[in-house]
Every structure is written in C-alpha cells, then in structure tokens.
Amino acid sequence: MMSVISLSHAFLPPPYPTSAALSSSRWLRSSSNAQILQMWAPHAAEPSSSRREWIKQNSAGAALVAVPLLLVRGADAAEGEDVKLFTDVEPFVEEVLQARTAFSRIQPFIDDKDYTSVRSLLRAGAMSSPRVSVFRIIKRLKGDDKKALEAAYGDWKSAIDAFDKKCTEGERYGLEGDSEREWRRMWSELRTKFDTMVVALPFREDVENRLAARQTGGR
Secondary structure (H helix, E strand, O other), X not given: OOOHHHHHHHHOOOOOOOHHHHHOOHHHHOHHHHHHHHHHHHHOOOOHHHHHHHHHOOOOOHHHHHHHHHHHHOOHHHOOHHHHHHHHHHHHHHHHHHHHHHHHHHXXXXXXXXXXXXXXXXXXXXXXXXXXXXXXXXXXXOHHHHHHHHHHHHHHHHHXXXXXXXXXXXXXXXXXXXXXXXXXXXXXXXXHHHXXXXXXXXXXXXXXXXXXXXXXXXX
C-alpha cells in the first residue's frame, strides 16, 4: 500500500506536509484510515458536486472531504467539529472564491460607464451567488469567526448598496468630473471590501489549495 506521504503528494498542491506533521496525526496513524485515504486520493481534486456524490456512495462518510485539511494541518485539531464544519461550508467558500473573477467581467462596463449593466451584474448576475453563499456560511459559524465574517459581509454589502445608488444617479443624470471620480473610487472600495471578506472566510486557504490543484490538473 502507498505510504501516507506518497498519498498526500498524490493530490495536495505544494508545499507538501512534512513527514513529522503527517506522523503526528492520530487520524493518519490508523491503518484503516490510510486505506480510506488511498481510495479517496483519485477523487480529491474533482468538483465539489462529484466529491459529494462519491461520498454518498461510500460508507467512510463526510470525514473524507476533510482529508486534505487533516494532512495540511497535520494534527488532531481538524477533527470532530472542525471536520463537520469544513464539510458543511466548503462548497460555499468555493463559490465565493470563484466569484472573484466576476470583477474582471464587470470592469469593461465600468470603463464604458455602462451603469445599467453594472447594476444588473451586481444585483442579479455575477455577484449574486457570493451574497447567498456568505450568508449560508455565517449561519454555520460561531463566536469570533462568525462576528468577523458578519462584519466583513456587512461592510461589503453596504459598499454595494452605496455603489448601486451612485450607478442609479449615473443612469439618470450621467457622471462627470468629481462625480465620476467618486463613482470609480467607490468601485475600488467595493473590490477591497470583497477581498477583506474573503480573508475572513473559514478554511479559505484549504479551499484555495484544492482549487489550485484542480486548475493545474493535480491529484
């Protein structure tokens, strides 16, 4: 059977966990769990919907989804409630991270001062999915993590509302001079607040690693 280290290299993007970190995990010291990991490795970089379907068909259950997290952290801290939380929020965190590309799609309409299209994309298009996803993540968090994401989400939503109002003004009267500069400043601020919200997402780095592995064809 493949070693735990070889298995981790099979589907985790670099930098790889150290031998010491891997050997410190009680979860990985179990031979039965090592076998589970071997079964899971070919599926780790697949889209979340495919991974969830695979899990439904196997008795190992939701803990399989957290295997990359267990390896990266190399200790028992990711077990128990953290494993369940990771399983619950991972698809929503992924949706928010992927929404970062929406800004590049909106930018040409900003350049053209197409206020109507910008409003449409912000309210019902490119940025509608992360609003729902972040709300679902918040419902699953507790304590300081929940407060931090709630605050960041509130700031971002307020920035969207203010920018939307400015876009409405542009639709009606046009924006020139100082008004246009203020509108573009608000757009930049909206992007910054989105980035701040992303930093507050739970397990962000773990999900980013998985997305990177998938994009490069890593397993």
